[in-house]
Amino acid sequence: MKKRIVRIKDIAERAETSKGTVDRVLHNRGRVSEEVREKVLKIIEEMNYEPNFLAQSLKTQRTYQFIALVPDPKTDPYWEAPEIGLAKAEKELRQYGISISRFIFDPHDEESFISRAREATAENPDGLLVAPLFYKEVLPFFKEWENSNIPYVLFNTQIADVNPLCYIGQDSYQSGFLAAKILTFGLPSACTMMVLHINEDLPNSAHLITKEKGFKDYFVKNNLTDKYRVIETEINFVQGESFDEKFGQIISSAGDLKAIYVTNSRAFEIAGYLERNQIKDIKLIGYDLVPRNIHYINNGYIDFVINQNPLGQGYWGIFQLANYLVFKKEIAPIKFLPLDIITLENLEYYLDPEQ
Amino acid sequence: MKKRIVRIKDIAERAETSKGTVDRVLHNRGRVSEEVREKVLKIIEEMNYEPNFLAQSLKTQRTYQFIALVPDPKTDPYWEAPEIGLAKAEKELRQYGISISRFIFDPHDEESFISRAREATAENPDGLLVAPLFYKEVLPFFKEWENSNIPYVLFNTQIADVNPLCYIGQDSYQSGFLAAKILTFGLPSACTMMVLHINEDLPNSAHLITKEKGFKDYFVKNNLTDKYRVIETEINFVQGESFDEKFGQIISSAGDLKAIYVTNSRAFEIAGYLERNQIKDIKLIGYDLVPRNIHYINNGYIDFVINQNPLGQGYWGIFQLANYLVFKKEIAPIKFLPLDIITLENLEYYLDPEQ
DNA sequence: AAATAATATGTGTTCGTGCACATTGTAGGA
DNA sequence: TCCTACAATGTGCACGAACACATATTATTT
Incomplete structure (x- = not known):
């Protein structure tokens, strides 16, 4: 044969x-x-x-420059993970002539995004990987890249009605839906649950609204609205201010509160509060394996997190560009990463970056 | 730069x-x-x-023959998934001169395993991927392969005190532990839980015993033995026999049974029973995304499955051989795949074989 | 000292592809 | 009829590594 x-x-x-x-x-x-x-x-x-791909690639010696337009890991540990994925992809793809330049912006500063995006565009790269945190600001760049025929991959934040090579990330709606399911599974009796947005500029964060909608819809679709009360809260945690006092008031006015669903990776803020106040009968679910979340999973104050696999997002984002440009594969326009459910007992198997 | x-x-x-x-x-x-x-x-x-890996590979034109010694997918749908992973790895690695031959044995017949293993050994392959279902029978082959310097990767069933290139699969103990955690989370009140082995030759299936041990240990380690009663049952489901009657008796003699943990991929047998008898207050957790399990996840009779990622096991098994032989990478002796928790709300994202 | 053996080092071809360049073929204009 | 223009087709080299073979250098024997 x-x-x-x-x-x-x-x-x-x-x-x-x-x-x-x-x-x-x-x-x-x-x-x-x-x-x-x-x-x-x-x-x-x-x-x-x-x-013969080997011979082809050996002969042409073509090099590809990809640019990753990503938030500064120093501002939020969440953004450390995509960088690890980027580095992993870079290592594997270097022998195919692929190099990756990072253009790092401040996720709280639209202006820094715009100037980095300008610089990136001026480099005329072969492909772009972008975390499009600023909806309004990024739109004109999509146009520009399409005109210059530069494929761009979006990750982390899904944006409707544009034409990236593909989107990589999670189904935000479904992840909210899943969070509701888990909490409901663990709370068979009627109670109050809270959707909590921490330190977020909501109008600019469509995906967080989508998560909230998914969460609430779970109760509607399963005819549970009479049994569970869902309340929504926003809170800003400012260094130095008395978070505990502020949040204590919110909790005490919330009635029979038994569960909190934090829509971003900052569940550790709440876990810290629960620990300081020795509250053990409020279930807490959040997102992502950032170090402080891991700490509170280990000591039991966070029950579950949904892993958005930011490492995988960076890795796959670059790989999709390579698949398209180098390996000439067909690319599906959406690559939803699995909604990994993580708890103390299966935590360690998700920490291996080799995966 | x-x-x-x-x-x-x-x-x-x-x-x-x-x-x-x-x-x-x-x-x-x-x-x-x-x-x-x-x-x-x-x-x-x-x-x-x-x-330069490309030039090297182009020049040498070295080909590698790997042999996968795996159970027949026709005997159990579980074994279809590793084959998909094999095929995926084969496709990606073909350009590096790697081909994979399948040596298929009957997972219920030691003799067929032995003869297939003999044939495989006689081929003198460059590497082997083996599902070592029969502990006693496979041991002499390990010796033989080690003497011939043929690297072998084990998957699905972990075997102690041997020296494969690596083991790929799950931590059986921890997966039982996790199953107990999930059920306990969903059942805050005292009740009885059942560990159930279906159609298995237990003395020959160390990993199932390990799962059971992990499950039981969860209650011990969390001081829950007074609250929950854990019973263990074996059952053989023979086509034609009245399974419902037999199992009905088991259930009714089990007292306040609120949860069943099936240690292999046959949770669907129990789900079918629950559906036929309209029993909705027994939580059911099992393993693997085989089609009949997916069916019962969708209609709510299976609450959770832990995904053993058999596709990934096949894929990674072959890839580890390639990493070692072709790409000269270091191989960690154990690659535990994550214990994916799957329920209705995140099911679909695990069905994409592209992952 | 010359012949031979043994060791050390250099050169050239090959893998399959892409591309530059060389060659052949043909039609049309002078 | 010869020359030119241009389309059609053929040839050869390069990419980086592996290996066979050729050549140079040194050591050993006669």
Whole structure:
């Protein structure tokens, strides 16, 4: 069952022509009579020719510059993970001539995003990976990139009605829906649950609203609105201010509160509060394996987190660009990463970055 | 920041010698004076030479034959998934000269395993991927493979005190532990839980015993033995026999039964029973996304499954062989795949085989 | 000292592809 | 009829590594 590799030379022989001509047919370089062209195409089909990727890549020595337009990891530990994924992809893809430049912006500063995006565009890269945190600000760049035919991959934040090469991330709606399911599973009796947005600029964060909607819809779709009361709260945690006092008031006015669903990776703020006040009968669910969340999973104040796999988002984002540009694969426009449910007992298996 | 690729020729120039000599140093082919050898090695180090994998692979045209010694998918749908993973790895690795032969055995017949393993060994492959279901029978083959220096990767069933290239699969103990956690989370009140082994030859299935131990230990370690009663049952489901009657008796004699933990992928047998008898207050947790389990997750009779990611096991198994033999990477001796918790609300994201 | 053996080092071809360049073929204009 | 223009086709080199083979250098024997 030894599969003989079909080479350009083999095709040329069968077609009674030379490898130059076959090459011209393969790459549509013209200067081939229609008659020969068809004959060669037919034989290519028949012999099931597949270009030898190794030889191709060795010969052309083509290099690809990708740019990752991502938030500064120093501002929020969440953004450390995509960088790890980027680095992993970079390492694996270097031998194919792919290099990745980072253009780092401040996730709380639109202006910094705009100037970094300008710089990135000026570099005229072969592909872009973008965390499009600022909806309004990023739109004109999409246009620009489309005009210059630069494929761009979006991750973390899904944006409707644009045409990226693909989106990589989670289904925000469904992740809210899942959070509701888990909490309901653990709280068979009627109670109050809270959706909590911490330190977020909500009008600019459509995906958080989508999570909240998914969470609330779970109760509607399962006819549980009479049993559970869902309240929504926003809170800003400012260093130095008395968070505990502020949040204590919120809790005491919330009635029979038994569960809190934090829509971003800052569940550790609440876990800290619960620990300081020795509150053990409020279930807490949040997002992401950032170090402080891991700490509170380990000591039991966070019950579950949903892993958004930010590492995988960075990794797959770059890989999709490579798949498209280098390996010429078809790319599905959306790659939803799984909604991993993580709790103390399966935590450690998600910490291995090798995965 | 353009990284100039370092070639053998570059090293030869810097060392004032020829590429032939550098090549001899690189491959320890001898016939090089100690003096030159050291100089070349030093320069290789200095210039940070990394062989161009593409050129290497193109030139050598080395082919690798891997053999997958796996159970017949026709006997149990669980075994369909590793085959999909194998096929995926095969496709990605074909261009590196890797081919995979399947040696399929009957998972209920030791003899068929032995004869397939004999045949596989006789082929003298470059690497083996084995599901070592039969502990006693597989041991002598490990010896043989080690003597012939054939690396072998184990998956699905972990075996102690042998030296595979690596093991790929789950931590059975921890998965039982996790199952107990989930059920306890959903059942805050005291009740009885059942560990159920369906159609299994227990003495030959150490990993199922390990799961059971993990499950039971959860209650011990969390001081819950007074609250929850855990019972253990084995049942064989034979086509045609009245399963419902047999199982009905088991249930009714079990007292306040509120949860069943099925240790293999056959939770669907119980789900079917629960559906036929319209029992809705028994939580059911099992393993794996086989089609019939998916069916019962969708209609609510299975609450959770833990995904053993059999597809990933096949995929990674082959990839580890390739990483070791072809890409010369270091291989960690154990690769535990995550304990994915799957329920209706996040099911679909685990069904995409592309992941 | 010359012949031979043994060791050390250098050169050239090959893998499959892409592309530059060389060659052949043919039609049309002088 | 010869020359030119241009389309059609063929040839050869390069990419980086591996290996066979050729050549140079030194050591050993006669």
